[in-house]
Amino acid sequence: MKLEINNKYCIRCGLCEDLYPDLFKRNFEEHCIDVLHEELPAELEERAKQAVADCAVAMIRLVK
Numbered sequence: 669m670k671l672e673i674n675n676k677y678c679i680r681c682g683l684c685e686d687l688y689p690d691l692f693k694r695n696f697e698e699h700c701i702d703v704l705h706e707e708l709p710a711e712l713e714e715r716a717k718q719a720v721a722d723c724a725v726a727m728i729r730l731v732k
C-alpha cells in the first residue's frame with residue numbers, strides 16, 4: 669500500500685506531521701507535505717488509516 673497526499677488542496681495545517689512524524693514531513697522548500705515511505709511498511713498500516721481519517725479536508729488517501 670501507498671500513502672498519497674493531494675498537495676493541491678492540502679491546507680498545510682501540519683496535523684499529519686504532528687501526529688504521524690513516522691509517516692509525513694513538511695517540505696518547506698516546496699510548500700507541500702512529503703510522504704516518508706514509498707511503500708508503506710505493514711506495521712504502519714493502522715496508523716496510516718488513522719491519518720487518513722484525521723485529515724480535516726480528506727486530502728490523504730491509501731492506495732493499493
Ligand code: SF4
Pocket residue numbers: 673678679680681682683684685701722723724725726727728
Ligand atoms: S492533515 Fe491534511 S490538510 Fe493538514 S497538512 Fe496533512 S494532508 Fe494537509
